[in-house]
Amino acid sequence: MPEIDEKKLIKKALSAMENAYVPYSGFPVGACAVTTDGEEITGSNIENASYGLTVCAERVSLFKAYSEGKRDIIALAVAANVNEPVSPCGACRQVISELAPEATVYLTNKDGSKVKKMTVEELLPYGFKL
Numbered sequence: 001m002p003e004i005d006e007k008k009l010i011k012k013a014l015s016a017m018e019n020a021y022v023p024y025s026g027f028p029v030g031a032c033a034v035t036t037d038g039e040e041i042t043g044s045n046i047e048n049a050s051y052g053l054t055v056c057a058e059r060v061s062l063f064k065a066y067s068e069g070k071r072d073i074i075a076l077a078v079a080a081n082v083n084e085p086v087s088p089c090g091a092c093r094q095v096i097s098e099l100a101p102e103a104t105v106y107l108t109n110k111d112g113s114k115v116k117k118m119t120v121e122e123l124l125p126y127g128f129k130l
């Protein structure tokens with residue numbers, strides 16, 4: 001298992017926020033998933049005038065990764081423009097628990113100064129499975 005460069009990963013999630021499309025909420029979120037090969041796949045939240053069609057940054061990064069055949073996700077960082085580490089929504093927790101069950105999750109704030117590091121099981125205990 002490769003070492004995770006935590007600072008670099010968090011920086012990537014922070015810079016992914018720059019590509020957020022957030023005309024409705026003004027709340028940019030950035031994410032970066034890392035594979036066993038050290039590949040980094042970023043995501044940002046993409047909103048829509050039909051609000052429910054919005055996709056969160058975490059899901060964008062994981063869907064991008066999977067759709068490119070990159071499935072061995074060992075880490076996922078999430079950043080938002082908030083003072084305390086961002087708390088992923090329930091829908092994203094469910095998706096993370098299925099698509100990146102082994103990942104170490106890094107949740108951070110607006111400048112990466114505060115980081116919560118956790119397992120997926122800690123993020124979503126007793127998640128739904130088929």
Ligand code: THU
Pocket residue numbers: 022025027028029044045046047054055056057058087088089092
């Ligand atoms: N959002 C995310 O991107 N990730 C989360 O885990 C929580 C919420 C986005 C969705 C929406 O574009 C904005 O934040 C405000 O809810």
